[in-house]
Amino acid sequence: MLLSLALTLPACNSGGNAQPQIPLAAVSEVLFLTDQQNSALRFDNGAVYLRGKPGVRGIIVIRQNASSYLAFDRNCSYQSQDTCARVFIEPFVRIYDPCCQSQFSFQGQPQGGPATLPLRRYTTALSGNTLTITN
Numbered sequence: 001m002l003l004s005l006a007l008t009l010p011a012c013n014s015g016g017n018a019q020p021q022i023p024l025a026a027v028s029e030v031l032f033l034t035d036q037q038n039s040a041l042r043f044d045n046g047a048v049y050l051r052g053k054p055g056v057r058g059i060i061v062i063r064q065n066a067s068s069y070l071a072f073d074r075n076c077s078y079q080s081q082d083t084c085a086r087v088f089i090e091p092f093v094r095i096y097d098p099c100c101q102s103q104f105s106f107q108g109q110p111q112g113g114p115a116t117l118p119l120r121r122y123t124t125a126l127s128g129n130t131l132t133i134t135n
Contacts, residue, residue, distance in 0.1 A: 021080065022056060022073055022075045022077060022080045022119075022120045023056050023075070023080070024135075025054075025055050025056045025073070025135075026135065027054050027055055027059070027122050027133060027134055027135045028132075028133075028134050029050060029054050029059065029132070029133040029134075030130060030131070030132055030133075031050065031061060031130070031131040031132075031133065032129060032130060032131075033129045033130070033131060034129045037051070038061075040063075040091070041061065041063045041069070042063075043063065043092075044063055044064065044065055045062065045063065045064075045092045045106055046062070046063045046091075046092070047060055047061065047062040047063070047089045047091065047095075047106070048060070048061050049061075049074070049089070050133075054133075055073040055074065055075070055120075055122070056073050056074075056075040056080075056120075057073060057074040057075040057085070057086045058073070058074040058086070059071050059072065059073060059074065059122065059133065060072050060074055060087065060089060060095065061124075061131070061133070062106050064106070067126060068126075069124045069126060069131055070106070070107065070108065070121065070124065071121065071122040071123075071124050071133045072087075072095070072104075072108045072119040072120060072121055072122070073119060073120040073122070074086050074087050074088075075087075075119075075120065076097040076099070076100060076102055076115060076119075077102075077110070077115050077116075077117035077118060077119055077120070078097070078100050078102050078113065078114050078115035078116075078117070079100060082099065082100075084097075084098075084099035085097060085099060085100070086099070087102075087104065087119065094106070094111065095108075095119070096113075097113070097115070100113055100114055100115070101113040101114070102114055102115035104118070104119055108121055122134065122135050123135060
């Protein structure tokens with residue numbers, strides 16, 4: 001089974017239009033939801049940027065509901081090696097990259113522009129008012 005999977009993988013990239021992958025970065029962050037700087041996370045679809053330089057180009061955290069949060073790398077999935085390949089939040093509307101004009105849903109899925117791959121998603125774990133983000 002593994003051999004057959006290994007033999008089929010090269011065929012996936014034979015189309016010639018493969019987008020480079022977002023580089024991997026070690027992520028281990030703790031976010032306190034009660035901090036004033038995270039007040040946007042008190043509302044569904046509220047989003048914040050993490051302070052510092054976690055991830056490849058930073059991290060965006062989005063509240064889906066009171067018990068579910070998503071975290072994405074700010075590195076755009078389209079031409080991820082470009083220095084301007086960084087996504088931004090349009091509050092309560094979308095995530096977008098002004099450089100290539102790609103747009104993403106708050107679930108990290110491409111919705112417009114040239115990007116066809118989702119944003120890199122990190123694992124989130126909620127315990128009380130503490131959100132841990134890892135990969």
